[in-house]
Amino acid sequence: MSDSGESEGVQDAGFDDWVDAAEEGTAYYLECPDGHGSLPPRRVCPECGLTDLERVDVPETGTVETYTVTHVPTPAFEDDAPYATAIADFGPVRITGQVVGTDPDVVEDGLEVELEITVSQTTGERVIGFDPLVR
Amino acid sequence: MSPVRVAGAGLTPFGNVPERTGRDLFAEASTIAFEDSGVEREDVEAVFYGNFMGELSEHQGHQGPLMAEAAGVRAPATRYESACASSGVAVRDAVFRIRNGEADVVLVGGTERMTNLGTAGATEALAIAADDLWEVRAGMTFPGAYALMAQAYFAEYGGDREGLAHVAVKNHENALPNEKAQYRSEITVEDVLEAPQVSSPLGLYDSCPISDGAAALVLTSEAYAEEHGLEAPVAITGTGQGGDRMALHDRDYLARSPAASEASEEAYADAGVDAGDVDVAEVHDCFTIAEVLAIEALGLESVGEGISAARDGRTTADGDTPVNLSGGLKAKGHPVGATGASQIAEIAALLAGTHPNSEFVEGATTGVAHNAGGTVASATVHVLEVIP
Ligand SMILES: [Zn+2]
Numbered sequence: 245m246s247d248s249g250e251s252e253g254v255q256d257a258g259f260d261d262w263v264d265a266a267e268e269g270t271a272y273y274l275e276c277p278d279g280h281g282s283l284p285p286r287r288v289c290p291e292c293g294l295t296d297l298e299r300v301d302v303p304e305t306g307t308v309e310t311y312t313v314t315h316v317p318t319p320a321f322e323d324d325a326p327y328a329t330a331i332a333d334f335g336p337v338r339i340t341g342q343v344v345g346t347d348p349d350v351v352e353d354g355l356e357v358e359l360e361i362t363v364s365q366t367t368g369e370r371v372i373g374f375d376p377l378v379r
Numbered sequence: 380m381s382p383v384r385v386a387g388a389g390l391t392p393f394g395n396v397p398e399r400t401g402r403d404l405f406a407e408a409s410t411i412a413f414e415d416s417g418v419e420r421e422d423v424e425a426v427f428y429g430n431f432m433g434e435l436s437e438h439q440g441h442q443g444p445l446m447a448e449a450a451g452v453r454a455p456a457t458r459y460e461s462a463c464a465s466s467g468v469a470v471r472d473a474v475f476r477i478r479n480g481e482a483d484v485v486l487v488g489g490t491e492r493m494t495n496l497g498t499a500g501a502t503e504a505l506a507i508a509a510d511d512l513w514e515v516r517a518g519m520t521f522p523g524a525y526a527l528m529a530q531a532y533f534a535e536y537g538g539d540r541e542g543l544a545h546v547a548v549k550n551h552e553n554a555l556p557n558e559k560a561q562y563r564s565e566i567t568v569e570d571v572l573e574a575p576q577v578s579s580p581l582g583l584y585d586s587c588p589i590s591d592g593a594a595a596l597v598l599t600s601e602a603y604a605e606e607h608g609l610e611a612p613v614a615i616t617g618t619g620q621g622g623d624r625m626a627l628h629d630r631d632y633l634a635r636s637p638a639a640s641e642a643s644e645e646a647y648a649d650a651g652v653d654a655g656d657v658d659v660a661e662v663h664d665c666f667t668i669a670e671v672l673a674i675e676a677l678g679l680e681s682v683g684e685g686i687s688a689a690r691d692g693r694t695t696a697d698g699d700t701p702v703n704l705s706g707g708l709k710a711k712g713h714p715v716g717a718t719g720a721s722q723i724a725e726i727a728a729l730l731a732g733t734h735p736n737s738e739f740v741e742g743a744t745t746g747v748a749h750n751a752g753g754t755v756a757s758a759t760v761h762v763l764e765v766i767p
Contacts, residue, residue, distance in 0.1 A: 256512060259512045259513075282629070283513060283629075285512075290624070290629070309531070309633065310527045310528075310530045310531040310534065310633055311527070311530060312523050312526035312527050312529075312530060312578045312579055312580075312581075313576070313578065313579040314518065314519075314520055314522075314523045314526075314577075314578045315575070315576045315577055315578065315579075316498075316502065316520065316522065316577045316578065317502075317518060317520060318499070318502050318503040318506050318515070318518075318520055319499045319500075319502075319503055320503070320518075321518045322499070324518065327518060329517065329518055329519050329523050329527070329578075330527075331527055331627065331628045331633065338628035338629065339513075339628060340513060340514050340517045340519055340626065340627070340628045341517050342517060342518050353530075353534055364518070369516070371516065371517060371518060372513075372516070372517045
C-alpha cells in the first residue's frame, strides 16, 4: 500500500493538501472558466481542456448516490471491515468515501452526509469519510 | 478492410498453480498456438503481449522480450498494460499491424500470475486498476467498485441479486465441458444467494476467481494464410476501443459502460455488422453485474433488460445469443493479462466448430469478444467472422 506520508515520507502534492483542507472543514474542488468541477490534483479541466482552474468550496452537504458494504478489503483496511463505501454527490463533484460513525447496514441511497476525514483502523492513514447528518 | 486470420490459438488451463512462472505459462500457450496454426516461429515479425501486475506478482517489468524468448521467437516485442483489458488492446494493435501491411504474422497474447500473491495480495494488486488517490485510499476494492455499479443499476433499472445469480449459474454450467476452465462444477441460484458477501450486493459466487494462466494467438494476413495453405476459417473483421474516466465517481453513468458501447459501435462499423448479426459473445464477466452491463453496451440487450437475460434464457447455451459459452471469467477463470486474447480464442473455436460447446452455435458466422479494464475505463471489442 502506498504511504500517504502524513508524518513521514513524501507528500502527494494536491491530494494531501486537499485532505488537510478537508480536515479543517475547508474542502475545495477545482472549477474551470466554463464551470466544470473536478477534484485535485489537476492542471487541466478534463471536460474542456481549459487550464485556468480556481479553488471553490465543496458544498457543505452531499447525498449518497450509491454504496456498498465491503467485507473483503485490501490489506490496508483489514481491521476496518466491514465498512460502507459510498459515492456521494456534492453537486459540482462526486466523491468516494467511507461512511463513518454509523452501522454500515443503515446506509441508503439519498442519505445526506458531510465530509469528515477519518483514519484507517488498520494503518492509521487518513481516509475520506462521510458523516451522516441523521443517524 | 482485409480480414486478419486467426491461424492458431493456445490456452493453458486457467487455475491455481502458484508455482508456475509467467514465462512457463506463456511458453505453453504459445507452443499450442504455433502447433495449431502450422506457422513457423521464424515467420513471426512482432510480439504483442498483455500483462497487468507482473511487477507486483513476479517483480518483473519489461516482459515483452522475455516472453518472445519464452515463446522461441526472435522479433521485436512489446508489453501492453491496460488492466484487465491488456491483451484486448494487444490484439487490437496486432490487427492494425497486419492490416497496415507492415507484418504478415504476429504472435499476440498475454499472461497473468496471480495466485502466488494470495487473496489479500491479489485484491491489493487488482485495486491498482482504480484511482489510487481518490478510490483505493478511501478503501474501495475492485469487487467494491462493481458492487457500487450493481447497487446503482438496481436503483436505476430494477433487478436484484437473484437476477445476477442466474448469470453465475449459467456460466458455471457452460464451463462443465471446458477442460481449460478453473471451475467445472454446477452451482444453483441458492448457492449464489447464500454465499458469503464480498461487497454487498455481490457475494463470493458473483465474483470471478483469482487465476493463473496464459493465452496466445497466431494472427496472419489473408495473403500469408493463402500462400501457406493455412486452415484458418475464422478472421477478426472488426476492432474497437473505448475509454472513460478513471474514477467511477467521475463517470456520466454509474450503471452503464459507455466505453464498451463506443468500442462495440466502432467494431461493428469496422466489420460492417450490427448487434443483430451477433450469434455468440464472450464478455468480460469479472463480476455478474459486469456481464449485465456488457451485453447492454454491446446492444445485445436493451438498457435495463440485461439483468433478466440469463434468467429468461436469452443468453443461456440454448438461447438466441449464447453469452460466455466458455464459462466466462466467472467459471473459466480470469488471469487478467490473458483474458482478452483467451476470449478471442474461445470465439474462434466456437465459430470453427472445434469448441466443446460448438453444438450450441451450429451454423453461427459472427461472434464478438468484449474485454474491459478496471471498472471499464478501458474496453475493447473484436468482431470475428467465418470467412471460408
Ligand atoms: Zn471545463
